[in-house]
Amino acid sequence: MPIAASPIQASAVSVRSVSRTFRSGSGVRHALRDVSIEIAPGEMVALIGPSGSGKSTLLRSLAGLLTTDAGGTITVGGRTVQADGRLASDVRAIRSGIGVVFQQFNLAERLPVVTNVCVGMVSRIPAWRVVAGRFTPAERFAALQALDRVGILEQAWQRSGTLSGGQQQRAAIARALVQRPGLILGDEPIASLDPGSCRLVMEAFARINREDGATVVVSLHQIDWAMRFCRRVIALRAGRLVYDGPTAGLDAATLRSVYGGEFHAAGGDDATALRPAVPAELPEPELVAAT
Amino acid sequence: MHVLTLPLPQHIPEAIASRMSAPRRGFTGWTRWILLACFTALMIWAWFGAEMRPVELALNTGNIAKLTSDFFPADFHDWRFYAKEMVVTVHIALWGTFLAVLAAIPLGLLSSANLAPWWIHQPVRRLMDAARAINELIFALLFIVAVGLGPFAGVLALFVHTTGILAKLFSEVVEAIDPRPVEGVRATGGSHLAEICYGVIPQVLPLWVSYSLYRFESNVRSATVIGIVGAGGIGMVLHDLMASFMYGPACAVLAIIVITVVAIDLISAQVRRAMI
Numbered sequence: 001m002p003i004a005a006s007p008i009q010a011s012a013v014s015v016r017s018v019s020r021t022f023r024s025g026s027g028v029r030h031a032l033r034d035v036s037i038e039i040a041p042g043e044m045v046a047l048i049g050p051s052g053s054g055k056s057t058l059l060r061s062l063a064g065l066l067t068t069d070a071g072g073t074i075t076v077g078g079r080t081v082q083a084d085g086r087l088a089s090d091v092r093a094i095r096s097g098i099g100v101v102f103q104q105f106n107l108a109e110r111l112p113v114v115t116n117v118c119v120g121m122v123s124r125i126p127a128w129r130v131v132a133g134r135f136t137p138a139e140r141f142a143a144l145q146a147l148d149r150v151g152i153l154e155q156a157w158q159r160s161g162t163l164s165g166g167q168q169q170r171a172a173i174a175r176a177l178v179q180r181p182g183l184i185l186g187d188e189p190i191a192s193l194d195p196g197s198c199r200l201v202m203e204a205f206a207r208i209n210r211e212d213g214a215t216v217v218v219s220l221h222q223i224d225w226a227m228r229f230c231r232r233v234i235a236l237r238a239g240r241l242v243y244d245g246p247t248a249g250l251d252a253a254t255l256r257s258v259y260g261g262e263f264h265a266a267g268g269d270d271a272t273a274l275r276p277a278v279p280a281e282l283p284e285p286e287l288v289a290a291t
Numbered sequence: 292m293h294v295l296t297l298p299l300p301q302h303i304p305e306a307i308a309s310r311m312s313a314p315r316r317g318f319t320g321w322t323r324w325i326l327l328a329c330f331t332a333l334m335i336w337a338w339f340g341a342e343m344r345p346v347e348l349a350l351n352t353g354n355i356a357k358l359t360s361d362f363f364p365a366d367f368h369d370w371r372f373y374a375k376e377m378v379v380t381v382h383i384a385l386w387g388t389f390l391a392v393l394a395a396i397p398l399g400l401l402s403s404a405n406l407a408p409w410w411i412h413q414p415v416r417r418l419m420d421a422a423r424a425i426n427e428l429i430f431a432l433l434f435i436v437a438v439g440l441g442p443f444a445g446v447l448a449l450f451v452h453t454t455g456i457l458a459k460l461f462s463e464v465v466e467a468i469d470p471r472p473v474e475g476v477r478a479t480g481g482s483h484l485a486e487i488c489y490g491v492i493p494q495v496l497p498l499w500v501s502y503s504l505y506r507f508e509s510n511v512r513s514a515t516v517i518g519i520v521g522a523g524g525i526g527m528v529l530h531d532l533m534a535s536f537m538y539g540p541a542c543a544v545l546a547i548i549v550i551t552v553v554a555i556d557l558i559s560a561q562v563r564r565a566m567i
């Protein structure tokens with residue numbers, strides 16, 4: 001039986017008039033244009049939008065990994081991540097309260113899975129133990145417990161690079177879990193996975209949201225996953241917020257306004273016709289038990 | 292065997308036809324001839340600078356053959372002494388390389404553009420350039436003045452020069468890493484130190500070890516040479532023998548050097564292969 005975790009303090013997210021411009025040799029790119037979003041503690045939100053719409057830019061800005069243009073403010077759990085184009089001076093401390101799961105996992109492939117998970121705790125341990133790679137039994141236990149929750153306890157001592165994509169992504173979720181974060185961000189966490197792994201990963205997110213109470217924001221390419229797992233959807237197009245509301249309100253017209261012509265060909269006015277890759281009816285989200 | 296030949300269609304669209312062969316890149320037309328002329332002029336100039344005299348070489352083959360024959364038969368009478376000095380040479384290379392690896396780890400990280408700001412990595416790189424530009428032989432001469440004749444001067448010479456080389460090699464590996472694992476650590480709130488320990492080092496370690504072993508091999512060779520200027524080891528023995536025209540024993544020393552260097556190269560190459 002996987003172990004359930006004690007609840008944590010969920011974080012509210014507040015994004016106020018945030019813009020981000022990229023200047024390259026040829027010209028200016030507006031990755032985000034005056035985006036404002038309020039997310040209540042404990043929500044599970046899907047972030048959708050076509051390629052290049054600014055999803056990664058928004059999530060990286062939320063995580064304090066990217067600065068935005070002057071004028072905007074981002075707060076997480078009441079603490080300022082960045083304001084007016086400058087990261088907070090205590091951004092590392094704030095980052096430790098935000099778990100991030102990336103599309104390409106971002107694990108050190110040569111290290112054992114359990115070490116990669118322990119990295120989620122490095123912000124809390126003294127420098128000499130960081131260098132020596134010494135984790136206490138309690139820390140190792142927390143890491144193994146997190147691996148058990150995402151169903152890959154078996155692989156704990158395997159080199160991370162030898163795991164399947166879906167297993168690596170769950171290891172990355174375990175790394176975020178041991179941070180005990182009030183907010184978990186996922187940047188297309190299932191974009192490079194097969195449908196079976198997609199389900200396991202999305203269920204892991206749903207379970208952290210449900211059992212631990214963490215706020216979850218996850219960007220997704222396929223709308224059917226958003227519909228299945230999230231009540232609320234935020235849609236970006238060319239850096240602008242074009243929809244923010246319940247998943248149920250996503251009708252064909254809205255989707256066309258998000259994705260443009262791409263969805264015209266897909267079908268008529270029935271929203272379900274716009275989902276060519278709807279997975280077979282899935283049971284209510286529930287995490288696989290690692291037995 | 293059944294061979295299928297793909298036929299070329301009668302009509303080829305212009306867009307494809309104009310791309311059927313690779314576009315000409317690099318130097319074309321006049322530039323090409325001018326570059327060739329410059330290269331030729333340079334080589335002619337260098338011919339005189341280097342005092343190239345192939346005719347004399349041909350005329351003196353007799354002398355060379357005579358000198359060569361003086362080396363044989365090799366005189367292994369004192370082989371115990373030579374072997375002992377050879378071991379000293381390997382010891383010099385071991386410590387020179389070991390100290391260099393220790394120094395090159397921080398210096399290599401500090402001269403990586405993706406880890407250190409320009410006002411750190413630029414000065415550190417220039418310092419390493421200097422350490423690399425000056426041959427270990429010259430460092431040996433300097434250290435002999437500082438710490439006296441003997442192996443320790445050799446260790447210091449190899450240490451400084453090898454630090455310059457390894458720091459550059461190490462930083463090149465660091466600059467080629469995948470930034471994503473590093474960002475993964477940063478996203479958890481980890482410090483710079485944590486980013487390096489869990490994001491950078493795991494990626495660069497195999498190549499770092501491989502380069503260090505490779506430098507150890509080269510340093511065994513270099514250690515024989517710096518011995519000639521008095522920095523201890525087998526090189527010093529070789530120098531003394533040659534200076535007193537004792538070619539037979541010198542030949543034995545050369546044989547011992549060759550055997551040792553080849554053996555260490557082989558062992559080290561095996562270890563390096565196992566590392567990657």
Ligand SMILES: Nc1ncnc2c1ncn2[C@@H]1O[C@H](COP(=O)(O)OP(=O)(O)OP(=O)(O)O)[C@@H](O)[C@H]1O
Nearest residue numbers: 022024029031049050051052053054055056057058
């Ligand atoms: N470092 C950068 N330099 C220049 N332009 C960038 C940079 N990062 C993002 N952009 C541009 O900003 C825009 C938004 O990019 P972003 O990666 O946020 O989109 P996305 O919605 O995540 O797309 P995808 O679904 O393909 O991942 C794009 O036009 C992109 O080219």
Ligand SMILES: [Mg+2]
Nearest residue numbers: 055056057188
């Ligand atoms: Mg993206």
